[in-house]
Amino acid sequence: MTFYRSVCPPDYPDACGLLVEVKNSKVTKVNGDPQHPYTKGFICAKMRSYPDLIHSPKRILEPLKRNGLKGSGIFTPISWEEALATIASK
Numbered sequence: 001m002t003f004y005r006s007v008c009p010p011d012y013p014d015a016c017g018l019l020v021e022v023k024n025s026k027v028t029k030v031n032g033d034p035q036h037p038y039t040k041g042f043i044c045a046k047m048r049s050y051p052d053l054i055h056s057p058k059r060i061l062e063p064l065k066r067n068g069l070k071g072s073g074i075f076t077p078i079s080w081e082e083a084l085a086t087i088a089s090k
């Protein structure tokens with residue numbers, strides 16, 4: 001088990017300091033960093049459950065392009081190159 005010092009990824013002004021526990025290449029726990037000069041060990045409930053989010057089997061790991069009407073929920077995987085080209089063209 002290894003601990004890494006990090007900061008919370010959302011763009012919040014306080015950028016809470018994190019101590020991230022990693023075991024067998026997986027994030028197993030996220031705690032606040034008590035040595036952070038401003039947040040002093042605080043993190044919110046959302047970040048405490050971050051390991052569940054990043055290792056969720058439902059996590060989207062590739063670009064998806066919608067097929068059909070908005071809200072139909074039908075998507076097709078596309079390459080990162082196609083996704084970036086599509087976004088850049090719009």
Ligand code: SF4
Pocket residue numbers: 008009010012014015016042043044045046047
């Ligand atoms: S731990 Fe929570 S409150 Fe702190 S920066 Fe991250 S999302 Fe915001």
